[in-house]
Amino acid sequence: MSEISLFEQMQNLISDDMLASIQRNTREFSRLMAYYRCALMEIETKFNVLNEEFSLQHDRNPISSIKGRLKSLPSIQEKLRRKNLPLSISSIEENLNDVAGVRVVCSFAEDVTTLAEALLKQDDIALIERKDYIAHPKANGYRSLHLIVSVPIFLENEKRIMKVEIQLRTIAMDFWASLEHQLRYKKDFAFTDDMARELTECARISAELDERMDALRKRIELE
Numbered sequence: 001m002s003e004i005s006l007f008e009q010m011q012n013l014i015s016d017d018m019l020a021s022i023q024r025n026t027r028e029f030s031r032l033m034a035y036y037r038c039a040l041m042e043i044e045t046k047f048n049v050l051n052e053e054f055s056l057q058h059d060r061n062p063i064s065s066i067k068g069r070l071k072s073l074p075s076i077q078e079k080l081r082r083k084n085l086p087l088s089i090s091s092i093e094e095n096l097n098d099v100a101g102v103r104v105v106c107s108f109a110e111d112v113t114t115l116a117e118a119l120l121k122q123d124d125i126a127l128i129e130r131k132d133y134i135a136h137p138k139a140n141g142y143r144s145l146h147l148i149v150s151v152p153i154f155l156e157n158e159k160r161i162m163k164v165e166i167q168l169r170t171i172a173m174d175f176w177a178s179l180e181h182q183l184r185y186k187k188d189f190a191f192t193d194d195m196a197r198e199l200t201e202c203a204r205i206s207a208e209l210d211e212r213m214d215a216l217r218k219r220i221e222l223e
């Protein structure tokens with residue numbers, strides 16, 4: 001019996017038209033993801049430049065880490081389905097703000113504000129949405145500054161405007177959010193009210209830690 005590849009089996013099952021449409025969509029999806037990767041690079045570079053300049057001026061790094069990520073295809077599909085939105089390439093670009101995401105972890109709380117303002121001042125960046133969960137933490141205690149911005153990417157023959165979600169937070173906020181995420185998504189485990197209260201209390205302690213570290217930094221930098 002001759003071996004027949006999966007591709008050939010699929011070809012036998014679906015029409016030429018449908019196959020061509022799948023191939024076209026796959027190509028378009030890869031292209032869109034490449035654009036988002038370019039947008040991530042632009043935003044990451046902007047923060048690296050700000051970090052460089054700030055460290056020359058102030059003799060310390062305001063950024064502890066910068067991490068970019070692209071949403072996976074399964075997560076994109078899940079979100080579109082959940083929100084009852086069409087599953088198409090144009091729908092991804094129109095409706096999702098967080099296909100490209102950058103997390104900027106800062107040393108001190110004041111650095112979050114300084115960096116966000118410095119980025120938003122740049123004339124190629126447009127602010128689409130701002131959620132300040134630092135001034136207004138979520139009920140569970142989650143703190144971070146979320147920005148949805150648009151940034152241009154320059155291709156061979158065109159300029160494209162891409163959306164990027166930026167999360168700015170301190171090391172303490174990141175520590176809490178990472179552990180809370182791990183605990184919340186622990187498989188087959190029911191989260192009790194008591195545990196939720198304990199997590200919120202930990203968030204309060206982490207906020208106090210940020211305040212005290214920032215106060216200490218001010219005393220040292222004013223010396």
Ligand code: GTP
Nearest residue numbers: 098131138140142146167176177178179180181182
């Ligand atoms: P999504 O549809 O889930 O993206 O919600 P949204 O569009 O209302 O966005 P929001 O700005 O509230 O949150 C977006 C992202 O922030 C999430 O995908 C998480 O990465 C992070 N986030 C928000 N809330 C929490 C939280 O309570 N805990 C943790 N660990 N992360 C959070």
Ligand code: MG
Nearest residue numbers: 097098099165
């Ligand atoms: Mg999201």
